[in-house]
Amino acid sequence: MIRRLWPALRHDARGVSAVEFAIALPVMLLLYMMAFLLSDMAACNRKVTITARAMADMATRYSALSTSTTATNSIATIMGASEQILTPYSTSNAMVRVSEVCALSTSATTVQVVWSQVQNGTALTVGNTFTVNSGLFTAGSCQILSEVQYSYAPAISLGTNKSLSFYDSIYMSPRLSSSIPLS
Numbered sequence: 001m002i003r004r005l006w007p008a009l010r011h012d013a014r015g016v017s018a019v020e021f022a023i024a025l026p027v028m029l030l031l032y033m034m035a036f037l038l039s040d041m042a043a044c045n046r047k048v049t050i051t052a053r054a055m056a057d058m059a060t061r062y063s064a065l066s067t068s069t070t071a072t073n074s075i076a077t078i079m080g081a082s083e084q085i086l087t088p089y090s091t092s093n094a095m096v097r098v099s100e101v102c103a104l105s106t107s108a109t110t111v112q113v114v115w116s117q118v119q120n121g122t123a124l125t126v127g128n129t130f131t132v133n134s135g136l137f138t139a140g141s142c143q144i145l146s147e148v149q150y151s152y153a154p155a156i157s158l159g160t161n162k163s164l165s166f167y168d169s170i171y172m173s174p175r176l177s178s179s180i181p182l183s
Contacts, residue, residue: 041154044152045166048086048148048150052147052170054081054085055098056144056170056171061176063176065180067117067183079117079119093150094119095118095147096120097116097117097145098145099114099145099147101171102114102140103137106139107139108134108135109133110132111137112128113126113129114179141173142180143172143174146172147168148168149167
């Protein structure tokens with residue numbers, strides 16, 4: 001009986017496309033999920049960069065900033081804008097810090113923190129100094145330092161629960177004055 005059915009089964013191609021589909025489907029789904037994850041990570045990283053730039057840009061538009069939440073030049077309003085910029089990513093995973101740093105009059109590569117405000121993190125300690133690349137400051141000049149750090153957890157874990165940390169910072173010179181006091 002097997003000898004009689006074998007030639008007929010050998011040339012039967014009715015189930016070939018179903019078998020090919022069953023083999024290709026998991027591979028195609030995996031490729032689709034990986035492409036989604038990579039594009040989502042790239043989008044989140046770009047949002048971090050845009051947020052850092054926007055925080056510095058908004059802070060440098062004022063000649064002075066206020067800690068009052070009702071003032072038009074409020075640092076809280078500027079920091080609150082980060083929530084809109086980071087959308088659709090949660091700001092609970094983001095540390096947004098805006099600080100003013102001034103180069104020491106003796107060195108353009110050593111800067112000192114004048115003030116620092118942070119959302120979901122630790123502010124820089126006022127008076128602390130740190131070194132920056134040469135050419136970024138002139139001796140005695142002040143700039144706004146904006147930093148954003150985001151802990152990205154992928155929407156699809158694919159067997160791992162590790163999160164990635166995206167970070168960006170930018171220095172920007174004040175537009176209307178040589179420094180921007182915070183009161």
